[in-house]
Amino acid sequence: MKISENTAFYLLSWCAVLLLGSCTSDQLPEPIMANCGVDTPTYAVEVKPIIDESCAYSGCHLDSSPGRFDSYNGLLPYLQDNTFRQRVLIQRGDPTTGMPPNFAPNGRPIDLTSDQLTMIECWLNAGFPE
Numbered sequence: 001m002k003i004s005e006n007t008a009f010y011l012l013s014w015c016a017v018l019l020l021g022s023c024t025s026d027q028l029p030e031p032i033m034a035n036c037g038v039d040t041p042t043y044a045v046e047v048k049p050i051i052d053e054s055c056a057y058s059g060c061h062l063d064s065s066p067g068r069f070d071s072y073n074g075l076l077p078y079l080q081d082n083t084f085r086q087r088v089l090i091q092r093g094d095p096t097t098g099m100p101p102n103f104a105p106n107g108r109p110i111d112l113t114s115d116q117l118t119m120i121e122c123w124l125n126a127g128f129p130e
Contacts, residue, residue, distance in 0.1 A: 036122035042129045043072050047123050050116050051075065054100045054109050072130050079128045088112070089121055 041047060051069050055061045061069035068074035078084040087099040092112070095102035101109045111118070123129070 014059070031068065034118045034121040036118075036125065040122040040126045040129060041119050043075075043123070043128065046119050047128075048072075050112065050120065054104075054112060054116075079124070085124050089124075092117070 055069045092098040
């Protein structure tokens with residue numbers, strides 16, 4: 001099969017545009033790291049109150065949703081497989097998969113505060129100490 005000079009020129013031009021264009025816009029933004037300070041948060045002191053208010057209540061992660069989050073051991077499998085980080089930190093802007101969800105009942109938060117998110121991120125980064 002023989003390609004005409006015009007076809008070859010257009011193919012090479014198109015490849016050059018793709019290659020040159022892709023090299024200039026493939027930079028990811030720098031991740032923003034939480035400022036955790038020197039104190040390491042623990043589940044019992046700092047994180048459990050956030051979980052109790054936002055996750056471990058009737059109709060959610062206490063009796064109907066997957067996982068019982070009313071204890072450290074109930075939460076541990078979701079910490080170990082990274083599901084908790086994914087749903088609370090990474091997908092937090094998604095109204096359905098982000099946690100807490102936007103359809104939380106009245107009186108329950110649909111978003112965590114920036115301080116709560118920082119606390120959870122620091123706790124997870126420290127290996128989620130009990």
